[in-house]
Amino acid sequence: MIPELGHFALIVALLLALTQAVLPLIGAQRGNLTLMSVARPAAQGQFVFAALAFGCLAYSFMVNDFTVENVARNSFSQLPEVYRLTATWGSHEGSLLLWVLILGFWTTAVSVFSRHLPDDMVARVLGVMGIISVGFLAFLLTTSNPFDRLLPAPIDGRDMNPLLQDWGMIIHPPMLYMGYVGFAVAFAFAIAALLSGRLDAAWARWSRPWTTVAWAFLTLGIALGSWWAYRELGWGGWWFWDPTENASFMPWIAGTALIHSLAVTEKRGAFKAWTVLLALTAFSLSLLGTFLVRSGVLSSVHAFATDPARGAFILGFLVLVIGGSLVLYAWRAPKMLSGGGFTWFSREALLLGNNVVLLAALGAVLLGTLYPLLIDALGMGKISVGPPYFNAVFVPLMAPALFLMGVGPLARWKEASLPDMVSRLKWALVISVATGILLPLTLDGFKPWAVFGFAMSMWILLTVLIGFRERLKNGARWSSLTRSFWGMQLAHLGMAVGVAGITVVANYQEERDVRMNIGDHTELAGYTFTFQGTTEHEGPNYRAARGTVEVGKNGKKLYELHPEKRIYNASGMPMTEASIQPALFDDIYVALGEPLDEAATIWAVRVFHKPFINWLWLGALLMVIGGFLAAADRRYRIAVKAPAPTGAAAQGA
Amino acid sequence: MKSRHKKLLVILLGLSGLGIATALILNAFQSNLVFFYSPSEVAEGKAPLDRAFRIGGLVEDGSVQRDADGLTVRFVVTDTAKSMPVVYKGILPDLFKEGKGVVAEGKMGADGLFNSSQVLAKHDENYMPPEAAHALEQAAKAQQTLAQ
Amino acid sequence: MKRWIPLILFLVLVGFFAKGLFLNPREVPSPFIGKAAPDFSLPVVGDANATFSPADMKGKVWVMNVWAPWCVSCRQEHGLLMALEQSGTVPIVGLNWKDKQREAEQLLARQGDPYFAVPDDLSGKVGIDYGVTGTPETYVIDQAGIVRMKHVGPISPDIWKDKFVPKLKELGV
Numbered sequence: 001m002i003p004e005l006g007h008f009a010l011i012v013a014l015l016l017a018l019t020q021a022v023l024p025l026i027g028a029q030r031g032n033l034t035l036m037s038v039a040r041p042a043a044q045g046q047f048v049f050a051a052l053a054f055g056c057l058a059y060s061f062m063v064n065d066f067t068v069e070n071v072a073r074n075s076f077s078q079l080p081e082v083y084r085l086t087a088t089w090g091s092h093e094g095s096l097l098l099w100v101l102i103l104g105f106w107t108t109a110v111s112v113f114s115r116h117l118p119d120d121m122v123a124r125v126l127g128v129m130g131i132i133s134v135g136f137l138a139f140l141l142t143t144s145n146p147f148d149r150l151l152p153a154p155i156d157g158r159d160m161n162p163l164l165q166d167w168g169m170i171i172h173p174p175m176l177y178m179g180y181v182g183f184a185v186a187f188a189f190a191i192a193a194l195l196s197g198r199l200d201a202a203w204a205r206w207s208r209p210w211t212t213v214a215w216a217f218l219t220l221g222i223a224l225g226s227w228w229a230y231r232e233l234g235w236g237g238w239w240f241w242d243p244t245e246n247a248s249f250m251p252w253i254a255g256t257a258l259i260h261s262l263a264v265t266e267k268r269g270a271f272k273a274w275t276v277l278l279a280l281t282a283f284s285l286s287l288l289g290t291f292l293v294r295s296g297v298l299s300s301v302h303a304f305a306t307d308p309a310r311g312a313f314i315l316g317f318l319v320l321v322i323g324g325s326l327v328l329y330a331w332r333a334p335k336m337l338s339g340g341g342f343t344w345f346s347r348e349a350l351l352l353g354n355n356v357v358l359l360a361a362l363g364a365v366l367l368g369t370l371y372p373l374l375i376d377a378l379g380m381g382k383i384s385v386g387p388p389y390f391n392a393v394f395v396p397l398m399a400p401a402l403f404l405m406g407v408g409p410l411a412r413w414k415e416a417s418l419p420d421m422v423s424r425l426k427w428a429l430v431i432s433v434a435t436g437i438l439l440p441l442t443l444d445g446f447k448p449w450a451v452f453g454f455a456m457s458m459w460i461l462l463t464v465l466i467g468f469r470e471r472l473k474n475g476a477r478w479s480s481l482t483r484s485f486w487g488m489q490l491a492h493l494g495m496a497v498g499v500a501g502i503t504v505v506a507n508y509q510e511e512r513d514v515r516m517n518i519g520d521h522t523e524l525a526g527y528t529f530t531f532q533g534t535t536e537h538e539g540p541n542y543r544a545a546r547g548t549v550e551v552g553k554n555g556k557k558l559y560e561l562h563p564e565k566r567i568y569n570a571s572g573m574p575m576t577e578a579s580i581q582p583a584l585f586d587d588i589y590v591a592l593g594e595p596l597d598e599a600a601t602i603w604a605v606r607v608f609h610k611p612f613i614n615w616l617w618l619g620a621l622l623m624v625i626g627g628f629l630a631a632a633d634r635r636y637r638i639a640v641k642a643p644a645p646t647g648a649a650a651q652g653a
Numbered sequence: 654m655k656s657r658h659k660k661l662l663v664i665l666l667g668l669s670g671l672g673i674a675t676a677l678i679l680n681a682f683q684s685n686l687v688f689f690y691s692p693s694e695v696a697e698g699k700a701p702l703d704r705a706f707r708i709g710g711l712v713e714d715g716s717v718q719r720d721a722d723g724l725t726v727r728f729v730v731t732d733t734a735k736s737m738p739v740v741y742k743g744i745l746p747d748l749f750k751e752g753k754g755v756v757a758e759g760k761m762g763a764d765g766l767f768n769s770s771q772v773l774a775k776h777d778e779n780y781m782p783p784e785a786a787h788a789l790e791q792a793a794k795a796q797q798t799l800a801q
Numbered sequence: 802m803k804r805w806i807p808l809i810l811f812l813v814l815v816g817f818f819a820k821g822l823f824l825n826p827r828e829v830p831s832p833f834i835g836k837a838a839p840d841f842s843l844p845v846v847g848d849a850n851a852t853f854s855p856a857d858m859k860g861k862v863w864v865m866n867v868w869a870p871w872c873v874s875c876r877q878e879h880g881l882l883m884a885l886e887q888s889g890t891v892p893i894v895g896l897n898w899k900d901k902q903r904e905a906e907q908l909l910a911r912q913g914d915p916y917f918a919v920p921d922d923l924s925g926k927v928g929i930d931y932g933v934t935g936t937p938e939t940y941v942i943d944q945a946g947i948v949r950m951k952h953v954g955p956i957s958p959d960i961w962k963d964k965f966v967p968k969l970k971e972l973g974v
Contacts, residue, residue: 069877152912154876277807284811319815326808333804344662356667360674367678374817382689384707385682386758392681397674513743515723572901574747593744596723604724604744711929733929752924 003068003147006056010147013049013100014137016042020107021130024123028195036123040111043126046133047104054101057146058088066157069150070094076159076570078541086170087160093146095173099290100136102174102181103129110185110210117206124192125185132184135317143310159541159570168228176221176248180286182214183255187283190276191325194332204266204275209631211262211279212487215255216627222248223620231580236511236589236608238616241390246369247289250362254282257358260351268413270348272336274355276329284322291318292369343415350408357401364393395449402456402499405492406463410470424470428462443508453503460496464489487630491623498619504612511608513593518601525609527588528552533601534565534592542566544577545600549590549607551581563592563605586611687758695761696735702761705770708737709756717751730755730767741769834951838865838942839930843920846897846905853894853920855946862972863917864965865940867896867928870904872936878955882915885961891974892917898936899925941965943972 020042027035057070061084066072074094075087089098107129114122140146163169189207193199225248230238239245258278265275291314342348368385375383406428411421436455440446467489471481514522516531523529530550537546544564551558561579568575578591586609593604689707690700700706708730716729725742728751739757749755749772759769842854866882868875882893895916897905905919922928931940941950950968952960 150876152876152879158871273804280807315815315818322811323808323815326811330804330808344666349663352663353666353670356670357674360671364674364678364681367682370814370817371682384687384689386685386687389681389685392685393678396677400670513724576747591744596719602723606744752926 002056002059003065003149006053006060007145007147009049009053009056010097010137010141010145013046013053013104014134014141016046016049017130017133017137019130020046021127021134023127024130025127028120028123028127031120033119036119039123039126039130043104043107043111043130046130047101047108050097050101050104050137054088054097057094057097058085060147061085061088064157066155067149067151067153068146069148070146072150072154072157074157074160076157076541078569079157079160079165080540082167082170083160083165086164089173090160090164091146093140093144095177096136096140096144096290097146098173099177099181100133100140102177103133103136103184106181106185107133110188120196121192121198121206124195125188128188128191129184132188132321135321139310139313139317143313156570159568162542162566162568162571162573162575163232166228166232168224168231172221172224172228175217175224179214179216179218179221179255180248180251180290182210182217183251183279183283183286185210185214186258186279187325190279191328194276194325194328197332197335199272199276199336201266201269204262205636207279208259208262208266209633209636211255211259212627212631215252215259216624216631218248218252218255219620219627220624222252223617223624227617230613231578235576235591235606236509236578236610238505238613241368241387243369244293246365247292250365250369251282251285251289253358253362253365254278254285257355257362258282261355264348264351268342268348270342271352273329273333274352276336278355280322280325280329284318284325287318287321342413345411345418346416347408347411347413350404350411354401354404354408357397357404361394361397361401364397365390368393399452399456402460402495405495406459409467409488409492410463424466425463428459428466431462432456432459440507445508447507450503450507453499453507457496457500457503460492460499464493464496482633482635484630484633484635487626487628487633489626490629491626494619494622494624494626496619497615497622501612501615501619505610505616509608509610509613511606513604513606515596516603516605522607524607525586525611526553527558527609528555529590529605529607531603531605532560534595534603537564539566541570542568542575545592545595547590547592547603547605549579549605551588551590561588561590563590565592565594582614584614587613691732692730692735692737693732695737695767700761705758705760707756707758708739708767709754712749712751712753712755714751730757737767738765739767739769741772745772834948836948838940838946838948839927841920841922841927841930843922843927846909846919846921851918853918855942857918858892858894858942859946860944861892862941862943862969862974863892863894865894865896865931865942866916867898867931867933867936867938867940869898869900869936870908871900871902875937875955878937878957879912879915881956881958881961883913886915891969895919896927897921898928898933899923941968941972 020039023035023042024039027033027038060068060071061075062081064071064075064077064084066075070091070093071087074091075084079087087094089095107126110125110129111122114125117125186207189203189210193203222245225245226238229240229245230236258275258281261271261275261278264271368389371385372383407421407425410424432455435458436451436453439454440450443450471485472478510525512522512524514520516522518531518533521528521530528551530552532548532550534545534547537544544566546562546564549561549563551561559581561581563579564577566575566577567573576591576593578589580590581588589608589610591606591608593606596602596604687705687707688701689709692708692710694700695708700708710730710732713729713731713736716727718727719725720727724744725740726745727738727740729736729738731737739759740762741757741759756773757767757769758771758773759767762768838855840855842852845851845853866878885891885893893916895918897919900921900923905921909916909919920927931938937955939952939956940948943949949972950965952964956965
C-alpha cells in the first residue's frame with residue numbers, strides 16, 4: 001500500500017508542478033496577478049507531495065519491502081538501518097527522486113524568501129523551476145518509477161554496493177545535489193530576467209546569495225566525495241579525474257566563475273550577458289552531470305541500449321531546457337547593454353581574466369571527459385583520457401588563476417594603478433617566491449611543482465592578510481567588516497590552505513607495498529610498522545580478516561591500526577577497508593592486499609605516509625564557511641525587510 | 654587609452670590566453686591519450702612499442718603466479734583468440750580473479766612481456782570492464798570470419 | 802552573430818550524443834546469430850547423474866534462457882516462463898549462470914520450475930562462449946542447432962508476442 005501511496009504522491013506532485021510551470025508564466029506575461037499568485041502555493045504543495053513520495057520510498061527501504069524492485073536491487077535484510085535509509089538514494093530511481101525533492105526544497109525556499117521581489121519576477125522564477133520539476137517528475141514516472149513492484153518477491157535483496165556503505169556516502173549525494181539543484185535557482189533568475197528584459201543590478205543582487213549558497217553546498221559535496229574516495233577506495237587517492245568526479249567538478253568551475261562575475265554585475269553593472277551565460281552554463285552542466293552519472297552512459301555508451309526510452313527522454317529534455325534557454329539568450333542578448341566602463345587594469349578586468357582562465361580549465365575538463373565517449377559513440381575505437389592529461393592541462397592553467405586571485409580583491413574598481421599595485425604587493429611577491437624556493441629545500445627533494453605550489457599558497461595567504469590590513473588602516477574596525485568581505489577572505493584563505501595541502505601530499509607522500517609475515521616490520525617516513533597477523537571478524541553483513549599493525553616511532557609504540565579485508569554476504573564482493581590514523585600534519589594509512597599463503601599468515605600490505613592531506617578538506621571547509629558567510633551578508637537581509645512596491649499585492653494573494 | 658584601443662587590447666589578451674590554453678590542451682592530449690588494444694591486435698603488431706597503452710580481456714585460468722618477493726605477479730590476459738603475458742608489481746585490486754575481466758595499463762617490454770603499471774578491475778562482481786568486453790567481442794568476430 | 806555561438810556549440814554536442822545513442826545498433830548483434838550454437842556438456846541441476854548438451858535437442862526448435870538465482874530482473878520474467886511452460890509451445894532450457902551460492906534447485910522447487918532442463922554453468926564459461934553480457938538473455942535455436950535470435954534483458958508478454966512469436970512461427974512452431 002505504501003509504495004502505491006508514494007506513486008500516487010508523485011503523480012500529484014507532477015500535476016502541481018505543471019500548474020506551477022504554466023499558470024504563473026502566462027500570468028507574468030499578461031500581467032494577471034491571480035495567475036501569478038498560483039506560483040507560491042503550487043510550489044509549496046509540490047514540495048510536500050515530493051517529500052511524501054520520498055518518505056514512502058524511505059519507509060519501503062526501512063521495512064525491507066522486497067516486493068518493491070528498487071528495494072530488492074539495492075538493499076538487504078542484514079544491512080544496518082542507517083544504510084537502509086541511505087539506500088533510498090543509492091539507485092538511479094532513488095537519486096532522481098532525491099533530486100526532485102531537493103528541487104522542491106529550493107523552490108519552496110525561493111517562494112518563502114522572495115517577499116521583497118516584484119510579483120512577476122517571483123512568478124517567472126517559480127515557473128521556470130516548475131518546468132524543470134515537470135521534466136524530472138515525468139522522467140521518473142515514465143521511465144524510472146522507483147515504486148515498481150516485483151512479483152514474486154525475492155527472499156532477500158541484492159545488497160547495497162559495499163563501497164557505498166560509509167558515512168561519507170550518506171551525506172555526499174544530498175550535499176552534491178543541494179549544489180547542483182541550487183544552480184537551478186540562479187538559472188531560473190537568469191531566465192526570468194531574460195523574459196522580462198530586466199537585467200540590472202537588482203537582478204544580480206537577488207541571485208547572488210542563492211548562487212553563493214549553492215556553490216558552498218557543491219563545494220562541500222565535492223570535498224565529501226573526495227574524502228570518501230580517500231578513505232573507502234582503499235588506495236589512498238583523493239582525486240582520480242574520474243568522469244563521475246568531473247561531472248561534479250565542471251558545474252563547480254562554472255559556478256565559481258559565476259559568483260565572481262555576479263559580483264561585477266551587482267557592483268558595476270558590467271558583464272551582464274556574460275553573467276547570464278554563466279548562470280545558464282552552470283545549471284546546464286549540473287543537468288549534464290546528473291545524467292552522465294545516473295544514466296550509466298559513462299561505463300558504456302551502450303547503456304541506453306537496454307532502455308532507449310531513457311536516452312531519448314534525457315536528450316529531449318536537455319535540448320528543451322538548455323537549447324531553449326540558449327535561444328532565449330541569443331534573442332535577448334542585444335537588449336543587454338553593459339554599463340560601467342573600465343580600463344584594462346581594474347578589478348573588473350582582473351575578474352574577467354580569472355573568468356577566462358576558469359572557462360579554459362572547464363573546457364579542458366569537458367573535452368577530456370566527453371572525448372572517450374564521443375570516440376566510442378562514433379565507433380572509432382576505445383581510448384581513455386587519464387589523470388596525466390588532466391594534470392598536464394589543469395595545473396598550469398591554475399597558475400594565472402591563483403595569481404589573479406591574489407591581485408583581484410586588492411585592485412580598485414574601474415581603474416587601478418599598476419605602479420600603486422606593484423608597491424603594495426612587492427613584498428608579498430618577494431616573500432612568496434622565496435618561500436617557494438626555500439621551503440622545498442627543507443623537505444626531501446627539490447620538486448619544481450612544489451616550488452610553484454608553495455609560492456602560490458603563500459601568495460594568496462599574504463594578499464588575504466594585506467586585504468585585512470588595508471581595510472583596517474583605512475579606518476574600518478574588525479567589527480565593521482562586512483560578512484561578504486569575511487566570506488571572500490575565508491574562501492580565499494581556504495584556497496591557500498588547500499593548495500598547500502595538495503602541494504605537500506602530491507610531492508612528498510610516500511607509499512610502500514610489502515610482503516609481511518607475523519612479526520615482520522617495515523619503515524616508512526620515520527615510522528615503524530609491525531604486522532601482528534589477522535583475526536576473523538564478523539560484521540553485520542560481512543565477514544572480515546582483520547589485521548593488526550603496530551605503528552611506532554623512535555622505538556616507541558604509538559598506536560595500533562586495524563585494516564580489514566571484507567567479504568560481503570549478499571554479493572560475495574570483496575572489499576579493502578583501510579585503517580587510517582589522521583592528524584593535522586600527516587596521516588598514516590594502512591591497507592591489506594591479499595593473503596600470500598594458504599594459512600593467511602603472510603599478507604601483502606600497503607602502507608602510506610600522507611603528509612598534510614587533511615589540509616585539503618580543511619581548505620574546502622573554509623571555502624564552504626566563507627560561502628555561507630558571504631550569503632548571510634546584511635545587505636541581502638536589509639533588502640528582504642525593505643517594503644517592495646508591489647508587496648501588498650503579494651501579501652494579499 | 655582610447656576605448657577602441659582598449660577593446661582591441663582586451664580582445665588580443667583574451668585571444669592569446671585562449672591560444673595558450675588551446676595549445677596546452679592539444680599538447681597534453683597528444684602525449685597523454687591512452688589507446689586500447691586487444692591481445693589479438695597486440696599480436697598483429699598494432700600496438701606501439703614506445704608508449705603506454707591498455708589491454709583488456711580475461712585473466713586466463715591458472716595463469717596467475719607470484720614471484721618469491723610476494724608482490725610481483727605474472728598472469729596471462731586473453732581475448733580467447735590470442736593471449737599475452739603480463740607482469741605487475743604491487744597489490745592487485747579486490748576484484749582481480751582468474752577467469753574475470755581485467756584491464757591493464759602499461760608498456761610493452763623488449764622480451765614480449767607487458768609491463769603493467771596499473772591493473773583495473775571494476776567494483777562489481779558481474780560487471781565486465783567495457784574494454785575487456787570489447788576485446789572479447791572483437792576476438793569472437795574475428796574467429797567467426799576465420800571459420801568461414 | 803556571436804550571441805548564437807553558445808547555442809551552436811551546444812547543438813554540435815547534442816548531435817554527437819544523438820549519434821552515439823541512436824545510430825548505434827541498439828543491440829550489439831551477436832556474432833552467433835545464423836551460426837551453430839556453441840556446443841557444451843554440463844551437469845543438470847537437480848539430477849547429479851544427468852548432463853545436458855545442445856546436441857540432445859537436435860531436430861527441435863528450442864529456447865535457451867540464461868538466468869541465475871541472484872539475478873533480480875530474471876524474476877520479472879519468471880511468471881511468463883511458467884505460463885509458457887504450461888502452454889507447451891516450445892521447450893525452454895535454463896542455463897544456470899554462475900550460481901556460486903548453489904541456490905537454483907531450492908529456488909525452482911519453491912517458485913516453480915519452467916525449464917525443460919537446467920544445465921549448471923558454474924564457471925560461467927558456456928555463457929562467455931555464447932557472448933552473454935548479463936542475465937537474463939534468451940536465445941532461439943532451430944532444428945539444425947543454429948542460433949536464430951537473441952534477446953537481452955527480461956522478456957515481457959509484449960516482447961514475447963512481438964519478437965519471439967513471429968520468429969517461432971517462421972521456424973514452424
